[in-house]
Amino acid sequence: xxxxxxxxxxxxRQLDISKSTVSRALRDSSEISEETKKKVIALAEELNYYPxxxxxxxxxxxxQTIGVIVxxxxxxxxxxxxxxxxxxxxxxxxxxMIYQSHELLExxxxxxxxxxxxxxxxxxxxxxxxxxxxxxxxxxxEQGIPVVFFDRVSDAMQTHKVRVDDYKGAFDATEHLIKRGxxxxxxxxxxxxxxxxxxxxxxxxxxxxxYDIKFQEEWVLHSEITQAGGTERTYQLMALRxxxxxxxxxxxxxxxxxxxxxxxxxxxxxxxxxxxxxCDLAMSSLLDPPVSSITQPSFEMGQQATSLLLDLIESKNTxxxxxxxxxxxxLVINKSSMK
Amino acid sequence: xxxxxxxxxxxxRQLDISKSTVSRALRDSSEISEETKKKVIALAEELNYYPxxxxxxxxxxxxQTIGVIVxxxxxxxxxxxxxxxxxxxxxxxxxxMIYQSHELLExxxxxxxxxxxxxxxxxxxxxxxxxxxxxxxxxxxEQGIPVVFFDRVSDAMQTHKVRVDDYKGAFDATEHLIKRGxxxxxxxxxxxxxxxxxxxxxxxxxxxxxYDIKFQEEWVLHSEITQAGGTERTYQLMALRxxxxxxxxxxxxxxxxxxxxxxxxxxxxxxxxxxxxxCDLAMSSLLDPPVSSITQPSFEMGQQATSLLLDLIESKNTxxxxxxxxxxxxLVINKSSMK
DNA sequence: CTGAAAGCGCTTACAG
DNA sequence: CTGAAAGCGCTTACAG
Numbered sequence: 001x002x003x004x005x006x007x008x009x010x011x012x013r014q015l016d017i018s019k020s021t022v023s024r025a026l027r028d029s030s031e032i033s034e035e036t037k038k039k040v041i042a043l044a045e046e047l048n049y050y051p052x053x054x055x056x057x058x059x060x061x062x063x064q065t066i067g068v069i070v071x072x073x074x075x076x077x078x079x080x081x082x083x084x085x086x087x088x089x090x091x092x093x094x095x096x097m098i099y100q101s102h103e104l105l106e107x108x109x110x111x112x113x114x115x116x117x118x119x120x121x122x123x124x125x126x127x128x129x130x131x132x133x134x135x136x137x138x139x140x141x142e143q144g145i146p147v148v149f150f151d152r153v154s155d156a157m158q159t160h161k162v163r164v165d166d167y168k169g170a171f172d173a174t175e176h177l178i179k180r181g182x183x184x185x186x187x188x189x190x191x192x193x194x195x196x197x198x199x200x201x202x203x204x205x206x207x208x209x210x211y212d213i214k215f216q217e218e219w220v221l222h223s224e225i226t227q228a229g230g231t232e233r234t235y236q237l238m239a240l241r242x243x244x245x246x247x248x249x250x251x252x253x254x255x256x257x258x259x260x261x262x263x264x265x266x267x268x269x270x271x272x273x274x275x276x277x278x279c280d281l282a283m284s285s286l287l288d289p290p291v292s293s294i295t296q297p298s299f300e301m302g303q304q305a306t307s308l309l310l311d312l313i314e315s316k317n318t319x320x321x322x323x324x325x326x327x328x329x330x331l332v333i334n335k336s337s338m339k
Numbered sequence: 340x341x342x343x344x345x346x347x348x349x350x351x352r353q354l355d356i357s358k359s360t361v362s363r364a365l366r367d368s369s370e371i372s373e374e375t376k377k378k379v380i381a382l383a384e385e386l387n388y389y390p391x392x393x394x395x396x397x398x399x400x401x402x403q404t405i406g407v408i409v410x411x412x413x414x415x416x417x418x419x420x421x422x423x424x425x426x427x428x429x430x431x432x433x434x435x436m437i438y439q440s441h442e443l444l445e446x447x448x449x450x451x452x453x454x455x456x457x458x459x460x461x462x463x464x465x466x467x468x469x470x471x472x473x474x475x476x477x478x479x480x481e482q483g484i485p486v487v488f489f490d491r492v493s494d495a496m497q498t499h500k501v502r503v504d505d506y507k508g509a510f511d512a513t514e515h516l517i518k519r520g521x522x523x524x525x526x527x528x529x530x531x532x533x534x535x536x537x538x539x540x541x542x543x544x545x546x547x548x549x550y551d552i553k554f555q556e557e558w559v560l561h562s563e564i565t566q567a568g569g570t571e572r573t574y575q576l577m578a579l580r581x582x583x584x585x586x587x588x589x590x591x592x593x594x595x596x597x598x599x600x601x602x603x604x605x606x607x608x609x610x611x612x613x614x615x616x617x618c619d620l621a622m623s624s625l626l627d628p629p630v631s632s633i634t635q636p637s638f639e640m641g642q643q644a645t646s647l648l649l650d651l652i653e654s655k656n657t658x659x660x661x662x663x664x665x666x667x668x669x670l671v672i673n674k675s676s677m678k
Numbered sequence: 679c680t681g682a683a684a685g686c687g688c689t690t691a692c693a694g
Numbered sequence: 695c696t697g698a699a700a701g702c703g704c705t706t707a708c709a710g
Contacts, residue, residue, distance in 0.1 A: 051703080056704065058394055083439075
């Protein structure tokens with residue numbers, strides 16, 4: 001199949017003027033007579049002319065396109081964040097290309113290569129849980145393609161970062177469980193290399209400390225960010241000689257696993273075990289019982305990361321200082337922890 | 340920030356040969372001496388040279404990129420279908436741009452315009468439920484940008500279509516309920532304009548007919564494809580003087596609404612009301628009780644639609660005949676309908 | 679106010 | 695085997 005697009009040259013031919021004049025008239029240049037402008041614009045509309053963005057990209061070495069890499073678009077947290085990215089990008093005249101890493105370093109690298117070769121103007125990324133090495137992002141930055149991190153950030157690179165206050169979210173969740181009378185509070189954490197895992201773990205520990213509750217090594221387990229992971233770790237926790245009376249889950253997938261494992265094992269929430277997770281609200285309220293969760297402003301994170309990125313793209317030089325924004329999370333209490 | 344990319348010209352300068360020779364050597368042309376090729380390739384690697392795809396696009400009037408428009412990427416059905424699209428696209432050397440219509444005609448039009456102006460090579464789309472008018476897709480096709488429909492198709496346009504056997508899926512679900520002893524089977528259908536709504540409704544009706552069960556107008560309600568829609572319509576059904584003893588839901592969102600409404604109203608599934616839905620399995624098994632569902636091969640639909648699209652893109656002329664592929668669906672029985 | 683020319687990075691007939 | 699030239703669709707100094 002062949003595409004025929006009408007060009008500036010064709011308009012020039014039909015009007016018997018030069019391409020330069022057409023180009024200027026279309027961009028409403030002050031040095032073209034009103035009369036010529038009108039003729040050109042009228043014909044352009046009639047012919048349904050659209051400038052070829054590819055030619056412009058070649059000229060400006062800019063594509064007006066940004067990339068987003070997230071672990072998984074099916075995850076509500078990320079699809080909502082992408083909504084925020086698109087929101088800002090479109091309003092500032094950029095298009096968005098979405099990539100999924102599926103938590104795989106190799107996929108992330110391949111997306112980065114694609115971004116570099118496609119001359120994408122910049123990248124917003126939530127790092128894959130498998131990526132301890134982030135050389136591929138450093139390399140993009142060195143090539144002049146700015147990178148902004150959101151949600152999953154890394155200390156290994158200087159750039160803008162937008163994340164949620166994971167520490168405080170975890171602290172609040174743990175404190176809430178303590179106030180509800182729980183004393184044996186377990187935590188199923190995410191994979192170790194991920195930044196948010198550390199922050200959340202710290203929040204959990206500090207809340208215990210504040211109330212003089214002893215931290216027990218065996219009550220903290222690391223898990224993949226999957227439902228199956230949450231289920232397996234819950235089996236392990238409930239098999240302990242001294243069982244926890246509460247479990248705090250580090251992600252929504254993990255929390256779903258906790259929930260289904262507890263039901264399957266015959267425990268009642270919150271009476272036997274109270275549960276709080278970092279969760280998507282729509283999801284958690286469907287479960288029985290509905291799960292208390294720390295909600296995160298995902299849409300807003302996408303927006304802020306993108307607006308920082310576009311500022312980087314549009315400024316001539318590297319900023320004096322990179323910014324790390326920490327957005328507040330919010331604890332929503334549901335039946336699973338209402339003792 | 341400024342991007343500096345190394346070009347063919349630079350390689351030519353350093354090697355003191357012409358750009359033409361460099362270009363040919365890089366594409367491994369047979370008319371270049373082995374020696375020259377080696378030199379060129381070695382230097383290209385050293386300099387980390389990548390051809391500028393934008394220049395090539397301008398030359399070939401091809402972008403090696405396809406678009407996908409789906410109502411909502413957060414919906415598992417679509418995110419999985421996108422997985423299938425990406426799978427085929429990448430393996431055939433294409434990149435994928437993802438757009439969401441959010442079930443809005445205006446958003447779908449704007450995505451189509453973007454696709455046209457960006458010279459995307461082709462489009463795979465599941466039509467928004469709001470789009471009775473699909474002129475924007477016809478217009479793309481007329482501009483030489485092939486369009487393939489999947490899941491939500493339309494008769495208003497001649498092209499390849501890939502859909503699931505909605506008729507049979509609905510028939511099977513209804514028949515299953517009948518065999519379980521249900522006689523007052525309600526159906527919460529999707530929005531009227533959507534093609535799949537009709538197919539599913541027909542399957543439902545025909546199954547009733549086969550078992551000589553009278554079709555009752557008031558037991559079929561149309562709903563938006565949202566959880567809230569399913570909930571509202573369930574209220575309406577259960578408020579009827581003669582209550583249904585089974586509800587068949589036309590989509591996963593609707594089915595979640597049915598499920599939560601029934602629980603909230605105090606009905607037991609399946610004893611009071613049996614439930615079957617067109618559902619995502621991972622989702623439906625989290626509910627209590629787990630919901631029986633007609634599952635659809637979403638990944639495969641994405642794959643097949645994309646491979647048909649790429650064939651269109653790569654063939655010189657319009658095919659003699661357009662194809663409509665109908666993939667089988669599968670009924671998975673869970674507790675919600677096990678009477 | 680308008681046009682001819684150069685150039686963005688590449689490919690490819692046409693010569694030699 | 696290699697090079698000079700034209701061209702993809704556009705913009706923009708430079709002339710006039």
